[in-house]
Amino acid sequence: MKILYIDDQGTDSLKLDLEKYGFDVDTSDASEFNSTLAKINEDFDAYVMDFELSACGTGMVDAPTYASTIRTFGQNHKDSPIVLISSDQKIHQFKQDFSSLDLFDKIITKEEFTQKLSKYSKQIVALVNAYKTIKNTDFDICKMLDMDAGETIDFRLQNLISSFKKNQDVYGCSRIVLETVVRSVGMLVGKDLVAARFGIDKTCDDFGSFLEYIAKYKYEGIFSSAYERWWWNGVMAFWNDISEKQSLRRLDATERVAILNSKLGLKLVPATPIKNNFSSYFWTYCKGSLLPLDPSEGYVFMQKELKPWQEEEYISLDYALEVPSARKYLTPTARKEILAYGKK
Missing domain, CATH: 3.40.50.2300 (Response regulator)
Known part of the structure; x- marks a missing residue:
């Protein structure tokens, strides 16, 4: 290269x-x-x-x-x-x-x-290969992402990719896929979010073994050599199969992990709430600390404008207290609430 x-x-x-x-x-x-x-x-x-x-x-x-x-x-x-x-x-x-x-x-x-x-x-290698793939597939988003037949693409993303194709803008196409699909929360999820949504302490010994169970849902499209991701729809299908379709979101971390350990024969450890938080109904993670978080106890982190196919990002109260510079990306109401808490 x-x-x-x-x-x-x-x-x-x-x-x-x-x-x-x-x-x-x-x-x-x-x-x-x-x-x-x-x-x-x-x-x-x-x-x-x-x-x-x-x-x-x-x-x-x-x-x-x-x-x-x-x-x-x-x-x-x-x-x-x-x-x-x-x-x-x-x-x-x-x-x-x-x-x-x-x-x-x-x-x-x-x-x-x-x-x-x-x-x-x-x-750098992933970027070079992404540019080549975009050109070789003629801006076909499904081929770029190496999608399975069961996956779907938001029509607005499709339209945006079509505009890049019309202008032969390889850079623009590469950038939008990297920033809004691969390095974002949505159809793809990273290791921190997988751990959070299943309520697993990612430092426990059996977390790697759990990831082997969902290996078939590993993302293998452009940028996958540099960013480890999984297809969330596939991972959810795996959960539905082993849990008899119990609602993942309605279970706390201990309940989620108990099902995984029972069905998979693992010894996973439940994640615990971040300091100053109490809920273990995790569905996201703190953008700053990468620790699991219940969105209802977090603050929407608006560092960048999101596309319709992206999910919101959050930071925890503890991170907002520890890193004041992060507060500029929060709503005025959230900043006021954090300042009031810090004075207690």
Whole structure:
């Protein structure tokens, strides 16, 4: 897998690190515009841009300029993912603006990237393969997601994918699937949500054994190599089979786990409520702590605008008290309630 690593410091500081994970890395000095542009026109599977964001707007050719050159349909257009990394501490302020420009697939601090290189290498590979699959399937969402015949797609998602197909927007299609289907709660669920909805303490020894029972419902579509997910409809069908269709939501964690242990011969341990919570009728998890949560005891976390096929995300009272910065994504009523509780 061939990567063009564009560095505005001319140090090639991550070249060797990326090569350790099997990438064929070519480099370019961002200050040499013409030679970098010539390199961009060669065939690369992905682009990694290592820039100091403070240089933006100083007259230097910056990361957004290079990225827009790649994204703009024309002579230099490439359907390849672009990853931006920076040691600039302002990267989180830039992230929302740059993402909205439809330029970057991933924006990461350099410190985090180097510390979790294995994780991000997998994500780069997944991005590259997703781009290829989208083109090879001609934007067929069912083929992209490797769906079973029993699964259905929200018509609004279908319509959105159709608009990407009309414009041949591979980046847009990849981004919407990743952010609103794979890295979201809805038709797919991750390990934390599986544990929460079945009331299982995910640190218990038999949790891995339980996951083997639902392995046939594992998601295998685009991005599955980097994000472990399951089809929720399939997992629910599994529950209905072993529980004689008892309502999962009407059972508390202890009751859910008792049925699983009885039917599967496991020794699962029930999850317990988060500090300051009391209910174990879990159906979601705290976005901050990843611990199981009854939605009625949580606060809707509105960090991003959700599509109709996405379910709401929540944080717990305890997390809101511990991390004040998270409160800006809550309703005014919720913020007032949390402040009042904190004064007790």
